[in-house]
Amino acid sequence: MKLVSLYGVGRDDSFRTACPVCGNTLIGDAEKGEEVCPLCGYVTSAPADSGPEWKAMDMEEKNRRVRVGAPTTLALHDMGLTTEIGRSGRDSRGKYLDPSMRTNMEKLRKWQSRSRTSTSEERGLSNVLGKMGELCSALNLPDNVKETAAKIYRDSAKRKVAKSKSIIGMTAATVYLACRKCGVSRTLKEVARAANMDKGSVARYFRLVLKEVEKEYVPPPSVEKYISKLVNTAKIDPKVERLALSLAGRATDPKITSGKAPAGLAAAYVYLSSVMYGAHLPQREVAEFAEVTEVTVRNRCRDILENFVIRQEFSPAK
DNA sequence: ATGGTTTTTACTGCGTC
DNA sequence: GACGCGGTAAAAACCAT
Numbered sequence: 001m002k003l004v005s006l007y008g009v010g011r012d013d014s015f016r017t018a019c020p021v022c023g024n025t026l027i028g029d030a031e032k033g034e035e036v037c038p039l040c041g042y043v044t045s046a047p048a049d050s051g052p053e054w055k056a057m058d059m060e061e062k063n064r065r066v067r068v069g070a071p072t073t074l075a076l077h078d079m080g081l082t083t084e085i086g087r088s089g090r091d092s093r094g095k096y097l098d099p100s101m102r103t104n105m106e107k108l109r110k111w112q113s114r115s116r117t118s119t120s121e122e123r124g125l126s127n128v129l130g131k132m133g134e135l136c137s138a139l140n141l142p143d144n145v146k147e148t149a150a151k152i153y154r155d156s157a158k159r160k161v162a163k164s165k166s167i168i169g170m171t172a173a174t175v176y177l178a179c180r181k182c183g184v185s186r187t188l189k190e191v192a193r194a195a196n197m198d199k200g201s202v203a204r205y206f207r208l209v210l211k212e213v214e215k216e217y218v219p220p221p222s223v224e225k226y227i228s229k230l231v232n233t234a235k236i237d238p239k240v241e242r243l244a245l246s247l248a249g250r251a252t253d254p255k256i257t258s259g260k261a262p263a264g265l266a267a268a269y270v271y272l273s274s275v276m277y278g279a280h281l282p283q284r285e286v287a288e289f290a291e292v293t294e295v296t297v298r299n300r301c302r303d304i305l306e307n308f309v310i311r312q313e314f315s316p317a318k
Numbered sequence: 319a320t321g322g323t324t325t326t327t328a329c330t331g332c333g334t335c
Numbered sequence: 336g337a338c339g340c341g342g343t344a345a346a347a348a349c350c351a352t
Contacts, residue, residue, distance in 0.1 A: 203349095259323065259350095282339065293326055298341065 074150040075133060075143075077126035124167075128153060132171045138194040139186055141179065149178035152213060161212040165205070168195055173205035180218045185225040187263065189291060223248050223257075226266035226290070234289040236270065236281065243273040247304075255307045260300065264292045268300030 073079055090096055097105065129150055136146045152174045172195040179186040192202040210218070224245055231241035248269050251257070257265065267290035274281040287294045 200348095261325075261349095264325080280339095284339080294340085295327085295342090296325060299325085302341090 074147050074154065075129055077122055077129050125154075125157065128167055128171055131167060132175060135171055135175050135191075135195055139175070139179075139190065141175070141184065141186070145175070145178045145182045145184055148181055149174045152177055152181075152209065156209055156213045159212060161208065165208075168197060169201060169205040170209070171195065172197055172202045173209045176202065176206055177209055177214060177218065180220055181214075183221055183225065185221040185229045187291065220262060223262045223265050223269070226262050227269055230266050230270055230286070230290050234270075234281075234285065236274065237277070237279060240270060240273045240277055240279060243276060244269040247273060251304060253307050256300075256303050260303075261292065261296070263290045264296040264300045266290055267292055267297045268304055271297055272301060272304065 132149055132153065133146065136149065149171075153170065156170070156174070172191055175195075176186065176188060176191045179191070188199055188202055188206070192199045195202065227244045227248060228241060230236075231238065231244070244266075248265070251269075267286045270290075271281065271283055271286045274286070283294045283297050287297045290297075
């Protein structure tokens with residue numbers, strides 16, 4: 001199999017920008033008109049962005065506007081809306097309170113913070129959302145995924161789906177579903193690993209949540225997403241990524257794609273592309289980063305080479 | 319539960335550095 | 336001889352029914 005130099009090498013990748021979060025190369029997402037970072041999942045125009053909707057132009061403006069308070073967020077059980085009773089010991093005009101009033105305020109504060117998470121549902125919610133936050137940061141997920149996960153969990157709680165279900169199971173399932181909804185490529189395996197669960201039970205919870213809350217099927221991330229992620233985590237030359245992506249974009253033959261695990265396909269494209277550039281990554285490594293076996297990589301390669309265009313479109317001979 | 323499909327496991331042979 | 340690669344058979348995992 002001699003594929004080297006079948007494909008033109010000089011390609012322009014100057015339009016690429018770097019991810020502000022982790023510094024990786026962003027890839028464009030044509031359908032949605034946004035750019036995403038395949039490694040950390042950062043999206044340039046995040047739909048569920050929880051940041052403040054204003055931008056302070058100078059200190060004065062900041063001071064004026066800061067009183068609108070923190071932006072609401074679904075990832076906190078009370079959406080970040082709560083009254084804090086300060087401990088400054090002064091009244092509204094800045095005068096010091098007398099000692100008896102101070103002890104009163106102490107009591108009030110105590111009860112305020114207690115009542116904040118008073119009902120059992122509220123306590124459960126804040127517990128789950130906390131776990132969810134941990135899981136998200138363990139997986140390096142961006143905020144929009146966290147918000148989506150929180151939204152899903154709230155819905156499921158509303159419908160009593162979460163009743164008498166393991167907390168960690170529900171969080172793992174919602175986080176995984178959120179990844180898929182946001183198009184962030186994290187495998188069930190990865191989520192399960194981060195949550196210290198086995199794949200099977202996460203899958204069970206996931207199906208449950210999918211059926212009860214999400215109703216319609218959410219497709220797993222595309223092969224292209226897998227390719228980008230693979231290239232970035234393995235620190236492969238972006239040129240290889242671009243070739244792999246263009247290859248994947250053209251290989252629409254169902255003989256190649258149907259029923260095949262996207263991770264394996266992505267690995268095959270990346271491997272083939274690296275060979276074409278003469279950058280010869282060992283199958284071993286590509287397979288390892290894609291979390292599939294060499295055998296799978298080989299089989300996918302065989303499918304691609306048998307059915308696909310490398311002969312028709314990429315070879316000068318034909 | 320089941321059967322069909324895909325992936326993994328485990329092993330072997332070949333060529334090259 | 337170690338390494339990368341290709342292949343195969345059988346087991347395991349997955350998925351729709």
